Amino acid sequence: MKREADNVKILKGVPVFPGIAIGKALHIDRRKIKVVYEYLMNDEQVAAEIVRFKEAVEQAQLALLAIKEEIPEELRDHCSIIDSHLLILKDKMLYDQTLRIIAEEKINAEWALKKALKESQAIFERIQDEYIRNRFHDVEFVTERLLRVLTGHSLESLADIEDNVIIVAHDLSPADTTQMKPDRIMAFLTDMGGRTSHTAIIARSLGIPAVVGLETITGVVSSGDQIIVDGVTGTVIVNPPEETIQEYRQRQSRYEDYRIQTVKYGHLQAETIDGYQIKIKANVEFLDELPSVLEYGAEGIGLLRTEFLYLNRDELPTEEILFNAYSEVVERIAPNPVTIRTLDIGGDKFASSIKWVSESNPALGLRAIRFCLREKDIFKVQLRALLRAGCFGDLRIMFPMISGKQEIVDAKRILEEACEELYREGIPYKESVKIGAMIEVPTAAAIADILAEEVDFFSIGTNDLIQYSLAIDRINEHVAHLYEPLHPGVLRMIKQVVEAGHRGGVEVAMCGEMAGEASYMPILLGLGLDELSMNPLSVPQAKRIIRMSTMEEANEVVNDILQFSTADEIHAYLKTKWAKRFTEEFLWPSSQFTL
Ligand code: PEP
Ligand code: MG
Numbered sequence: 001m002k003r004e005a006d007n008v009k010i011l012k013g014v015p016v017f018p019g020i021a022i023g024k025a026l027h028i029d030r031r032k033i034k035v036v037y038e039y040l041m042n043d044e045q046v047a048a049e050i051v052r053f054k055e056a057v058e059q060a061q062l063a064l065l066a067i068k069e070e071i072p073e074e075l076r077d078h079c080s081i082i083d084s085h086l087l088i089l090k091d092k093m094l095y096d097q098t099l100r101i102i103a104e105e106k107i108n109a110e111w112a113l114k115k116a117l118k119e120s121q122a123i124f125e126r127i128q129d130e131y132i133r134n135r136f137h138d139v140e141f142v143t144e145r146l147l148r149v150l151t152g153h154s155l156e157s158l159a160d161i162e163d164n165v166i167i168v169a170h171d172l173s174p175a176d177t178t179q180m181k182p183d184r185i186m187a188f189l190t191d192m193g194g195r196t197s198h199t200a201i202i203a204r205s206l207g208i209p210a211v212v213g214l215e216t217i218t219g220v221v222s223s224g225d226q227i228i229v230d231g232v233t234g235t236v237i238v239n240p241p242e243e244t245i246q247e248y249r250q251r252q253s254r255y256e257d258y259r260i261q262t263v264k265y266g267h268l269q270a271e272t273i274d275g276y277q278i279k280i281k282a283n284v285e286f287l288d289e290l291p292s293v294l295e296y297g298a299e300g301i302g303l304l305r306t307e308f309l310y311l312n313r314d315e316l317p318t319e320e321i322l323f324n325a326y327s328e329v330v331e332r333i334a335p336n337p338v339t340i341r342t343l344d345i346g347g348d349k350f351a352s353s354i355k356w357v358s359e360s361n362p363a364l365g366l367r368a369i370r371f372c373l374r375e376k377d378i379f380k381v382q383l384r385a386l387l388r389a390g391c392f393g394d395l396r397i398m399f400p401m402i403s404g405k406q407e408i409v410d411a412k413r414i415l416e417e418a419c420e421e422l423y424r425e426g427i428p429y430k431e432s433v434k435i436g437a438m439i440e441v442p443t444a445a446a447i448a449d450i451l452a453e454e455v456d457f458f459s460i461g462t463n464d465l466i467q468y469s470l471a472i473d474r475i476n477e478h479v480a481h482l483y484e485p486l487h488p489g490v491l492r493m494i495k496q497v498v499e500a501g502h503r504g505g506v507e508v509a510m511c512g513e514m515a516g517e518a519s520y521m522p523i524l525l526g527l528g529l530d531e532l533s534m535n536p537l538s539v540p541q542a543k544r545i546i547r548m549s550t551m552e553e554a555n556e557v558v559n560d561i562l563q564f565s566t567a568d569e570i571h572a573y574l575k576t577k578w579a580k581r582f583t584e585e586f587l588w589p590s591s592q593f594t595l
Pocket of ligand 2: 400440461463464
């Protein structure tokens with residue numbers, strides 16, 4: 001027993017899909033090829049090296065196409081990931097750049113490729129948006145695949161895994177994850193990754209518990225080690241003693257019961273005991289997530305982020321590309337409504353097709369609606385595609401980062417121009433699309449009464465509203481501890497937006513991360529929000545808590561907490577008042593925010 005305890009290791013990572021798995025590890029060696037040598041070449045060798053590099057790209061292309069062909073039915077939605085890797089293979093940042101370095105510096109392909117990767121890393125690191133920044137991993141995966149072809153190190157296939165195992169890897173590429181048989185994988189654990197990494201996304205759509213960002217898991221686990229994965233808290237226990245295994249078996253069965261019960265009733269209306277209804281919708285970042293929207297009971301999409309269509313492309317997406325994507329979403333979710341947010345890109349956000357100006361403070365720079373109002377042609381292409389997609393269901397359009405009335409007026413004028421153009425060209429479009437403003441800049445919150453006259457709905461983007469009102473960069477880890485949704489100032493601002501919106505006759509939604517946090521549900525109810533939009537997986541739990549609540553108690557909670565002067569007092573109050581009331585919910589927090 002003692003000896004067993006000595007071996008026990010406990011690691012904490014980022015939980016990306018809840019659930020408990022207990023089983024044997026399979027360590028997949030996906031370490032990077034570390035040793036790459038630099039060779040100088042003469043002109044003749046350079047010409048041959050260019051041919052060798054192009055052949056390696058072709059070989060990698062064929063391997064990816066073969067993987068795509070064999071993707072099992074349940075993972076078909078993920079073909080787009082392989083497609084994006086195929087695009088990266090020929091992207092100018094990697095392909096053209098490597099060829100240029102080989103020719104100009106007269107060096108071997110491996111070294112040139114590594115150099116090109118480093119250059120693109122520098123570009124990605126300056127990107128503020130976490131989702132887009134994380135797409136650098138795709139460039140890394142593709143580079144690694146190419147390096148393996150160039151150096152003759154082949155990758156073992158993961159299609160042959162037959163036992164039930166917990167996969168442990170430094171990182172997993174989309175090609176890896178799409179090759180695996182989902183019924184054989186009990187959990188994924190990786191050193192790398194965050195909430196928006198592909199492993200996380202695929203684990204979510206397969207419903208497999210996963211913890212990423214464990215940093216050193218591959219250093220402490222060997223194949224065959226017994227492991228407990230707690231995908232709720234992000235805890236991983238390696239070589240646990242028997243009593244811990246028993247404890248976790250009980251936790252596993254409690255979790256299964258809870259999850260089954262929660263998901264089973266996920267389709268019920270989010271209605272409080274005393275009959276108050278609130279709409280619960282889903283946030284979607286890319287099309288792979290569509291099946292989970294309806295599966296988990298969301299009543300539509302409250303926020304579709306549209307940046308993904310502008311990435312991994314040398315050219316701007318055409319109106320047809322945008323129209324096809326938007327109409328697919330609107331049609332698949334119909335008759336439920338879909339709120340599509342116009343492009344929230346700018347400043348330091350990377351899209352190779354757009355020439356960016358350099359900014360010293362990009363979070364406060366030319367972003368979102370500011371960028372679109374300056375680049376009217378790019379904006380109008382998106383608006384035309386949206387108006388056309390409106391014919392396929394209940395589409396709403398929402399403008400991000402609104403800071404004052406004039407921006408809405410200007411955006412609506414361009415929308416009107418797009419309508420007139422489509423009319424003249426005889427192209428069908430939806431004439432009366434509902435228009436919304438995201439409330440995520442403090443001035444917009446302060447003048448919500450004025451903005452209410454201009455739009456049909458508001459959606460509070462708490463991720464940015466908190467960033468801008470507390471003056472903390474949302475991606476800077478040194479001030480992350482100050483990120484506080486329950487700051488009295490934030491709560492007052494939300495209350496004021498809801499009241500001003502309602503007085504002006506507009507519905508008020510919330511679509512920042514705060515909206516999906518189970519432990520905040522009674523507060524969000526009491527604040528009077530009409531709609532909450534969240535990660536699809538959080539929907540059943542949010543609905544469950546709402547159905548267990550009364551509006552009367554929720555109002556009481558909000559009245560009480562608005563009397564406090566600090567977030568700490570509010571947390572302490574909620575802990576005593578609500579932890580007892582919603583014991584199960586607090587056992588299974590839906591995100592990193594726990595009381
Ligand atoms: C927000 O700011 O809360 C929001 C939903 O938008 P994003 O996270 O995309 O900036
Ligand atoms: Mg935002």
